[in-house]
Amino acid sequence: MTSMMLATEGFGLNLDLFETNILNLAVVIFGLYKFLPGFLGSMLERRRSAILSDLKDAEERLLEAERSLSIAKEELASAEEKASQIRKDCKTRAEAIRLETEKRTVEEMARIKQGAASDLNAEASRVSAQLRREAALLAIDKALATLPGKLDKGAQEKYLSQTIKNMGTD
Amino acid sequence: MGSLPFFLPFAELEVGQHLYWQLGNLRIHGQVFMTSWIVIGALLVFVIAGTKKMERDPRGLQNLLEFLWDYIRDLARTQIGEKVYRDWMPFIGTLFLFIFVSNWGGALVPWRLIHLPSGELGAPTADINTTVALALLVSLSYFYAGLSNKGLRYFEYYVHPTPIMLPFKIVEDFTKPLSLSFRLFGNILADELVVAVLVFLVPLVLPVPVMFLGLFTSAIQALIFATLAAYYIGEAVEEHH
Numbered sequence: 001m002t003s004m005m006l007a008t009e010g011f012g013l014n015l016d017l018f019e020t021n022i023l024n025l026a027v028v029i030f031g032l033y034k035f036l037p038g039f040l041g042s043m044l045e046r047r048r049s050a051i052l053s054d055l056k057d058a059e060e061r062l063l064e065a066e067r068s069l070s071i072a073k074e075e076l077a078s079a080e081e082k083a084s085q086i087r088k089d090c091k092t093r094a095e096a097i098r099l100e101t102e103k104r105t106v107e108e109m110a111r112i113k114q115g116a117a118s119d120l121n122a123e124a125s126r127v128s129a130q131l132r133r134e135a136a137l138l139a140i141d142k143a144l145a146t147l148p149g150k151l152d153k154g155a156q157e158k159y160l161s162q163t164i165k166n167m168g169t170d
Numbered sequence: 171m172g173s174l175p176f177f178l179p180f181a182e183l184e185v186g187q188h189l190y191w192q193l194g195n196l197r198i199h200g201q202v203f204m205t206s207w208i209v210i211g212a213l214l215v216f217v218i219a220g221t222k223k224m225e226r227d228p229r230g231l232q233n234l235l236e237f238l239w240d241y242i243r244d245l246a247r248t249q250i251g252e253k254v255y256r257d258w259m260p261f262i263g264t265l266f267l268f269i270f271v272s273n274w275g276g277a278l279v280p281w282r283l284i285h286l287p288s289g290e291l292g293a294p295t296a297d298i299n300t301t302v303a304l305a306l307l308v309s310l311s312y313f314y315a316g317l318s319n320k321g322l323r324y325f326e327y328y329v330h331p332t333p334i335m336l337p338f339k340i341v342e343d344f345t346k347p348l349s350l351s352f353r354l355f356g357n358i359l360a361d362e363l364v365v366a367v368l369v370f371l372v373p374l375v376l377p378v379p380v381m382f383l384g385l386f387t388s389a390i391q392a393l394i395f396a397t398l399a400a401y402y403i404g405e406a407v408e409e410h411h
Binding site: 010011012013014015018019020021022023024025027028029031032040043044047048051052055 | 226227228229233234236237240277278280282283284285286287365366369373374375377378381382385
C-alpha cells in the first residue's frame with residue numbers, strides 16, 4: 001500500500017512482490033523457457049533440414065544438368081564437324097558430277113552434230129543418186145520413144161559404122 | 171472490518187483508469203501508446219535483426235521469421251485465394267504479428283513493475299480503441315480489395331444469391347468490425363482481469379494455469395483476428411458466377 005501511495009505522484013517502480021504478480025510471471029516465463037525451445041526448436045530444425053536437403057538436391061541436379069549439358073555440347077560439336085565434312089564431300093561430289101555431265105553433254109552434242117551432218121550427206125547423195133537414176137530413166141524413155149521413127153536401115157548402118165570407127169579411136 | 175484481528179487490505183481493482191495525454195482536443199490513452207510503441211519497436215528489432223544477414227542456410231532468427239512467413243502465407247492463401255493473396259499478405263501478417271506480440275507481451279512482460287500516475291500498462295489490445303482501429307482497418311481493406319478487384323461489380327455481392335440478402339449484407343458491414351473488435355478486446359481484457367482478480371484472491375500457484383490458458387487464448391485470438399480479416403478480404407474479391 002505504501003508503495004502505491006508513493007507512486008501515485010508520477011512514474012515510478014512498484015516492487016511489491018504480490019501486487020506485481022512477479023512470482024507467478026516468473027513461473028510462467030520459466031515454463032515457457034523450458035517448453036517453447038523444445039517444441040519450436042524441433043519444428044524449426046525440421047524445417048531447416050528439409051530446406052537444406054532440398055538445396056542439396058537442387059545443387060546435385062544442377063551439377064547433373066551441367067554435366068549433361070557439356071556432353072551434349074561435345075556431341076553437338078562433333079555432329080557439326082561431321083556435318084561440315086559431309087557438306088564438303090557433297091560439294092566435291094557435286095563438282096565432279098557437274099564436270100562429268102558437262103563433258104558428256106558436250107560429247108553428246110558433238111556426236112549429234114556429227115550424226116546430223118552425216119545424215120545430211122547420206123540423204124543428199126541418196127537424193128542425187130535417185131535424181132540421176134530418174135533422169136537416166138527419162139532419157140531412156142525418150143530415146144525409146146523417138147527411136148522407132150529415126151531408126152531405119154541406112155541410119156542403122158551409118159550408126160554402126162560410126163560406132164565401129166569410134167571403137168578404133170577409143 | 172473493525173472486528174478483524176489484523177488489517178486486511180481491500181482488493182482494489184478498477185477498469186477504465188487511463189493515463190490521459192492531451193493532444194489538441196483529443197484525450198488519448200497514454201499507456202496504450204507506450205505499450206504499442208514498445209510492441210512495434212520489439213517487432214521492428216526482431217524483423218530487422220532476423221533479416222539483416224540473410225543466408226542460404228536458415229538459422230536461428232531467420233529460420234523463425236521464415237517459418238512465420240510461411241505460416242502467414244498459408245493463412246492468407248487459403249482464405250483469400252491464389253489470385254490476390256500476395257497483395258494482402260503484408261497486411262494480414264502485420265495484423266497477426268502485432269496482435270500476437272501485443273497479447274503475449276501484455277501477459278508475459280511484468281508491466282506492473284512500472285507504476286504510472288494513473289492506469290497501468292498492459293496489452294494494447296486490451297483497450298477497445300486499439301481493437302476498433304484494427305477492425306476498421308480490416309473494413310476499409312475489404313472494401314478496397316473488393317472495389318479495386320471488381321470495380322462496381324463488387325456490389326453484386328450484396329444481392330448475391332438473392333436480393334433478399336441485401337439488408338443482411340448491409341448489416342454485416344457493421345457487425346463485422348463490431349464483432350472483430352469486441353471479440354479481441356473482450357478476450358484480452360478478460361484474461362487480464364481474471365489473472366488480476368485471482369492474484370488478489372490467491373496470490374501464488376493458482377494464477378499460473380490461468381496465465382497459461384491466457385497465453386493460449388491470446389495466441390488463438392491473434393490467429394482468429396488475422397484469419398477473419400483474410401476471410402473478409404477473400405469474400406470481397408471472390409468471383410461468383
